[in-house]
Structure formats: C-alpha cells, structure tokens
Amino acid sequence: MSAVVADAPLRPHRGVSASGYLVCLGGIVWRESLRFLHQRGRFLSALVRPLVWLFIFAAGFRATLGVSIIPPYETYILYEVYIAPGLMAMIQLFNGLQSSLSMVYDREVGAMRILLVSPYPRWFLLVSKLVAGIAVSLLQVYAFLLVAYFWDVRPDDPMGYLYVLPALILTGFMLGAMGLAMSSVFKQLENFASVMNFVIFPMFFASSALYPLWRVQQSSELLYFICTYNPFTHAVELIRFALYGQLEWTALAVVAGCSAVFLTAAVLAYDPSTGLTARRGGPDAAK
Amino acid sequence: MTESTPATAALSVEGVTHAFGSKKALDDVSLEAPAGAFTALVGQNGAGKTTLFSLITRLYNNRSGSIRVLGADVRRTPATALSQLGVVFQARTLDLELTVQQNLLYHAALHGIGRGEAKQRAEAALTRVNLVERAKDKVRALSGGQMRRVEIARALLHGPRLLLLDEPTTGLDIGSRRTLLEEVRRLIQQDGIGVLWATHLTDEIAVADRVVVLHQGKVMAKGTPQELCARAKTDDVGAAFMSIVGETQKPRKASA
Numbered sequence: 001m002s003a004v005v006a007d008a009p010l011r012p013h014r015g016v017s018a019s020g021y022l023v024c025l026g027g028i029v030w031r032e033s034l035r036f037l038h039q040r041g042r043f044l045s046a047l048v049r050p051l052v053w054l055f056i057f058a059a060g061f062r063a064t065l066g067v068s069i070i071p072p073y074e075t076y077i078l079y080e081v082y083i084a085p086g087l088m089a090m091i092q093l094f095n096g097l098q099s100s101l102s103m104v105y106d107r108e109v110g111a112m113r114i115l116l117v118s119p120y121p122r123w124f125l126l127v128s129k130l131v132a133g134i135a136v137s138l139l140q141v142y143a144f145l146l147v148a149y150f151w152d153v154r155p156d157d158p159m160g161y162l163y164v165l166p167a168l169i170l171t172g173f174m175l176g177a178m179g180l181a182m183s184s185v186f187k188q189l190e191n192f193a194s195v196m197n198f199v200i201f202p203m204f205f206a207s208s209a210l211y212p213l214w215r216v217q218q219s220s221e222l223l224y225f226i227c228t229y230n231p232f233t234h235a236v237e238l239i240r241f242a243l244y245g246q247l248e249w250t251a252l253a254v255v256a257g258c259s260a261v262f263l264t265a266a267v268l269a270y271d272p273s274t275g276l277t278a279r280r281g282g283p284d285a286a287k
Numbered sequence: 288m289t290e291s292t293p294a295t296a297a298l299s300v301e302g303v304t305h306a307f308g309s310k311k312a313l314d315d316v317s318l319e320a321p322a323g324a325f326t327a328l329v330g331q332n333g334a335g336k337t338t339l340f341s342l343i344t345r346l347y348n349n350r351s352g353s354i355r356v357l358g359a360d361v362r363r364t365p366a367t368a369l370s371q372l373g374v375v376f377q378a379r380t381l382d383l384e385l386t387v388q389q390n391l392l393y394h395a396a397l398h399g400i401g402r403g404e405a406k407q408r409a410e411a412a413l414t415r416v417n418l419v420e421r422a423k424d425k426v427r428a429l430s431g432g433q434m435r436r437v438e439i440a441r442a443l444l445h446g447p448r449l450l451l452l453d454e455p456t457t458g459l460d461i462g463s464r465r466t467l468l469e470e471v472r473r474l475i476q477q478d479g480i481g482v483l484w485a486t487h488l489t490d491e492i493a494v495a496d497r498v499v500v501l502h503q504g505k506v507m508a509k510g511t512p513q514e515l516c517a518r519a520k521t522d523d524v525g526a527a528f529m530s531i532v533g534e535t536q537k538p539r540k541a542s543a
Contacts, residue, residue, distance in 0.1 A: 010411055010478075012446035013398055015370040020399020027396020031382070031389075038384040114380050117344045118397035119369040125397075273348040 016119050024120050025128045032099075032132035036139075046094065046140045050087035051147060058083050070212055072244035080153045085240035086209025088141050088168070089232065092175045093203065095137040097195055099129075100179025116270075123267045126180060130263075133179075134172035141168055160243045167242035171235040174255050177262035178231075184269030207233040208240075231258040297322040297449040297481025298343070302352035305338055312338040314504040316352070320497075322448060323479040325472060327492045329528055330501035336485040337377065339501070340453045344374055357448050370398065373442030373480075377453040379434060383427040387418070387437050390426060391444060398445040405444075412440035415477075416470055432463025436470065443474070449481045450474070456491065464491070489525040498524075502532045 036043065062079040069076060115125055145161065148154065155161065182199070204210075206226050213233070217224040227233050234254035241248040268274050298320040305313040313335045320326040330336050342349045345361050345368070353360055359367040381390050388409055395405035413419040416436040426434060435455055442450055452471070456464040468491060475482055484491070492498055492512055500508040500515070508515055508531050512524045519530035 010408060010443055010446040012448065013370060013400055015399075016366040017399055019401075023396050023399045023401050027393055030396070031385075031393045034385060034389065035382065111380050111382065113344070113346065113374075113376055113378075114394065115397065116346060117369055117372070117374055119366040120397070120399070121366075272345050 021120065021124065024118065024124070025131065028115075028125070028128040029132040029135055032129070032136060035102075036136045042098070043140070043143075046091060047143055047147070049094065050091055050144050053083065053087055053090075054080055054148060054151065054153065068212075070214070072241045072246045074156075078153075080148075080151065082212070083210055084148055084153050085243060086204075086207070086236045088144065088164075088239050089171060089175075089209060089236045090204055091140050091144060092137045092168070092172045092235075093200060093232065095140060096133060096172070096175035096177075096179040097182070097199060098179075099133040099136070099176065100183035101195065122270055122272070126266055126270060127263070130173060130176045130180060133176040134169055137172045137176070138165075138168060155243045157245060160245060163245045164239060164242045167238045170252075170255050170259065171238060174231065174235060174259040174262060177259055177266055180266040181262045181269060184266060203230060203232040206230050207236055209233075209236045231255065234258075296320060296355075297357055298326075298451075298483055299355045299358075300339070300343070300352070301354075303339070303342065303349050303354060304351045305342060305349060311504050313342075316501070316504070316506050318499045318506055318509065320449065320481045320483040322357075322481040323475060324497055325475055325482050325484060325493070325495070326497045326499060328483055328485040328499050328501060329487065329489060329492070330485070331487055331532065333503075334487075334501045335504040336501060337453060338504075340374075340376075340451060340485065343451060344372070345369065370445065371448045373445070373447035373450045375435070375438045375442050375450070375452040375455050377455075377457060379438075381426045381434055381437060381441075384425065386423055386425055387413070387429070388422040390437065391441050394441045395444050400445060408444050408446075409440075412443045413437075415443065415474065416440045430463070432459050432466060435459065435463070435467055439467075439470065439474075447480065449483070451483050451485075453485045454487070455484070456486065456488065489528050492524050500528060500531050507531050507534065 058078075058080040073081075115129070116122065118125055142161075145154075155164075206223065207230050208216075208227060209232070213224060213227055216227055231254060234248075234251040237248050238251035238255050241251070296319040298318075300316055300318050303313055303316045304311065316335070316339065318326075318328070328336055328339070341347060343354055343356070343361060345365050348362050353362075354368075355361065356368040357371050359371065361368045382393070385393075388406075391409040391412065392402065392405050395408060400408065409422065410419060413422055416439055418433060418436055418440065421429065421433065421437075426437065429437065439450075439452075439455075450471070456467060459467065471482060471484070472493070474480060494512060496512060498508070498510060498512055498515055499506060508518065510518075512527075515527040515531065516522055516524060519527035521527050521530065
C-alpha cells in the first residue's frame, strides 16, 4: 500500500478481481445514497406524495368506497389500510423511474459513460445500479410506513414489517429494471411530466392499488382485464399479502418473471454489440 | 514516419470502419499512439473523433477492424483493455454535488480499488495535477480548468498506461488551456504513459508531437508537425491542416 508515492507513477491496478466486484457494487450504492442524501427535496417529495394520498384522498373516499372482506384481510378494514400497499408500490414505481431518468440525465452529463468504462461486465454494472436504486427505495418505503404507523395504518402483526422486506426488494427490482430498460430508449432528457402521463398514471390507476379488482370488474370487464395483466397489480398484491405474512404465488411468479424480462431488455439495450446506443450513434447522438 | 509495432503501442487502431445506418462515421481508420508520447488527433467537428473514442472506450463495439490497448483487444478482452485505459470525456462528468475526493473514490470503486488504497491513490493523483488541497471541496466550487484537472486525476487513478482526452480544452480560457497541456505533457515525461489528445485547435500541437489528421471519418495524414508542414508546403501547422483537409474538398486543385 505504501508503494503509492506522490511523485512516482501510479501503479497499474491489478484489473478485475473477485473482491473487486464487491468494491464496485459498494461504490455504486455509496454514490447513489450520497446523491440521494444531497437531494433533500427528492426525499421529501417521495415521502409527501404517498402521504397526500393517504391523508387526503383516502380520508375523502373512505365513505364512498366500501371495502368488503377480501384476502388477506380478515376483518373489515379502513380504506387507508387498503391503499397502503399500493402507495408503497407507488413509491417504488416513482423511484424506479426517477433513477432511470437520472440515468438519462447522468448520460447527458456523461456520468453514465464513466460507469460504462469500468472494466467490470456491463450486466454487473447495471445490476449494481439497480441494487443501489432498491436500497434508496426501501429507505423511502420504510419512512412512509413509519408515518403511516402513527396514522393507525399498520399490519396486524408487527412482523409484517419484516415479511414485507423481501417482497419490496423483489418489486423494487422489477420496477427498477423496468425503468432501466426504459432509460435506454429515451433519446434525451425528457421531462418527468410525460413519464407521469404515459407510464406512472396508467400503471397506477389500472391496478389494484386504489380499488379491489372485483369492484373494477363490476364496472368494466375491459379495465378488469387490463388490471389483471398489469405487472404493477401483482407488485401491489405481493406487497399486500406479504404485509400480512402471506405469500401470493401468482404475484410472485409475475413479479419475478417481469423482473427477468425487464432486466434482460436493459442488459441487451446497454450491450455494446446489440445495444440501441450502437445503432443510434451513442448518447452523444442527440447533440 | 516511424511506426511502432502494435504490441508496444499504447493504442493501436487498425482498419476500423463504423457506420450509423448508412452514414459512415469512420472509414478504414488506422492509427497508433505510442507509449511515452503525445499524439494529437486533429479534426474538425463531426470528423469522427467522438465515434472513435466511443469505440475505444467500448460504449459500442467496432464492427470491423481491431482496437488494442497495450495489446489487449477491446472487444475480446474488454476488462484488460479498459483497466489500462484512462479517459477524459468531452462532456463534464463529475458529480457537482459531491466533493473532489468522493468523485475520485467512486471512480476507484468502479475499478475495484478498495477504500484505503483509493484514498492514497486519490492523493497521489491530485498531487500530480496540483489540486491536492481541494480534495474536500465540492466540485461545484471549482473553476472549469480545475474540474478538467480533477478529471485527469480521476483518469489516472487506476494507473492506466494510455490516457484518452476528447477535446479537453473546450470552454477553457487561454491560461487554463496552457496549464492543462503542460500538465499532460509532464505526465508523459514523468510516467511514460501514452496520450491520445483529440482537438480541433492546431495551436495545441507541439514540435515533438505526433499528429493524426482525421477528416470525414478518414485518416488524411499521419506524422510529425514538420512532416505535415512539408507536405502542405507551409510552415504553419494550422495552415497545413486546412490544406490537407482541403484536399478532399478540392482534390485536383488544393494539393500541391
């Protein structure tokens, strides 16, 4: 270690190594967390958004929307309790797309290129970026759960907070990978509003986040059909059941399957030989 | 014109052609950047410099020809090639909200260098660009020239044998440009690394440099500044460049 002297040439590093993978992953998560902490506004809005839904929307609709007893709930529940899992998934959806947009932004300022000149395999770099995004989203979700706890929105069993963790990691992975795959398609920095309109709102509203699917079916078969095929519905249901210590197998299969598909798409899109960047002329093509 | 063999050249590009759709960005490009020397890649905007850099840094693969960094093929053994390569991109790539040191540590991690060693390397690299006292400052607080020098320090962090710089003086004032050039030339002398410096400013070329002229995706000329001047029958490198580039536009008239 002492071989690094100020005026001697910097020794070549030994290149890729097994322990280097961990260092690399750690570095990416560390940077992403640092950036997140520096963007207080982002954290605040990530927290306020679901709370607005919980405090205002849910309170207002509590009277008009009756929720009957459906699994995993064993008693009548308040509407706030019903939409909490959907809001948790919404936090992750926003986070996944925001970090994908930050990839686009990164790419514009060139930080993406710094990431991609790392000697480590590209799929590994992308997965590391995903892991970093999940870590940040978990922080946001648990902050939300903490506030919700004082609003009397909590699982029957405190262990639910623990059971939901693996579900959140998986849904975070799916939504993050989706964002990653999408980021490779964006040509340049697009405003978040269009992403809200075309991705977030349709996915969120056409799901079981705000209303149980049997209610949707009563009003529109078509919408019901769309909802059941929306991966976001399954993310919400996975979280909902996990919060009550239950595993929803269909949701698990869909979320795991979609994660694999989205991740494959992202890796292919960023691959130097098959990637869209190669065909289009790279990130600088927009210039 | 002395050509070093591909095995010893820090960078060796052979017969690389690359097209986006039907538009050929690079057409049978071959060039070398020897170790311990300053190679200037001169070309106007749109000459293909950035495409070439994207291929060398493996943003996407070259379809034909080969690119080797100290003998390691970028396509076949990317990890070996990339770990011997330091890059300064044209766009600013530092995180403005983070400190100089945090930026360097992040980069070190991307190369698998652990925290303790990374700190030592960061200090050594910053010493080389005379910015060691700014390590704890946020990047936002630095001047444009200083940011560039931090980027050079970052590119040196993992001890590369080849340094690529894509129009690094863009947007810098005359003083910062001179400092940057002096520092890079000193690095070549001290550490013996090879440098490929892309630019469209011919006044950045010194007598001892090697020059490669790239125009519309083709290598138009290679050699020392004197050789280029002799070919164009002028004593000014800028005029020589314009004359050589002009050969394609007016093939019968301009060339002497």
